[in-house]
Amino acid sequence: MVLKEYGPIIEDTIAQLSKNSRFSQTTKYMQHGKTSVYEHCIKVAYMSCWIASKLRLNVDYASLIRGALLHDYFLYDWHDKNKGHRLHGFFHPRKALQNAREDLELTPKEENIILRHMFPLTPIPPYYLESWIVCIADKFCAINEIFRINVIQQKMHKRIPGRRISV
Template identity: 45%
Template structure:
């Protein structure tokens, strides 16, 4: 079973769609505050930036294949965990991280970027059902499930870091 699961984790990155993906997020990845996400560990040895790129690219690929708004999926996926603190050590008075970080991420993203409604929904509702309010857009549902999939793989150390590094290699 583990071998089967690992075989399914290898992303196929074709240069045409990857170049298109990079165009969707290029203004975000040029921003130093976005780049600072690489300073915070998300799951095990995966940084917040690595996790967000992983979620962003897989969501972009799925939405592109389904003729959904793949640009918003790529951008919302990249910013979904834009909370900018180490959640393992930082405790806030607002409540538990799992419930509150989507609102912090949206506030941070709104300060730096003009977001469309789909991107905002993705960021603030990516933790559904914890966020209680149902996602409004089909792209948000894609992010919800892809985020949980990636987080699971990262948490049980099945995420292929080489794939994530390949995704990031031409972005930065």
């Protein structure tokens, strides 16, 4: 249901971000295991829509999707500890928000999603419902990627422009 209902919106948002920002550069950076930042952000967008849909939450899907796609828009290889990324988990939300603000106009919800998605590692909690959803979806997707659990892949498969990935 999520793929049919929100897949086209997610794909359109990916296309807009790829055209109007550096979003495609996220394909160059690995996130967890063999998953790129690009793939991770798309999975988080789908998972966020799935959570909101399953719980029948009244959310702003446009901000939810855009915030999920941009939540890790930090644009560097955080695995390279020689470049000062030792505390990546604490500082990348601010860098992602800075990059997103440089490239795009953001709503307050989108800004909060990006800035607060690492709660509780970062101490200030999310403010909006959409921010909480992305925060939870991000943790779920990260665990799946780190431990190579295929829960997400078993539920959803989608053709992403230029590449087949499991979502």
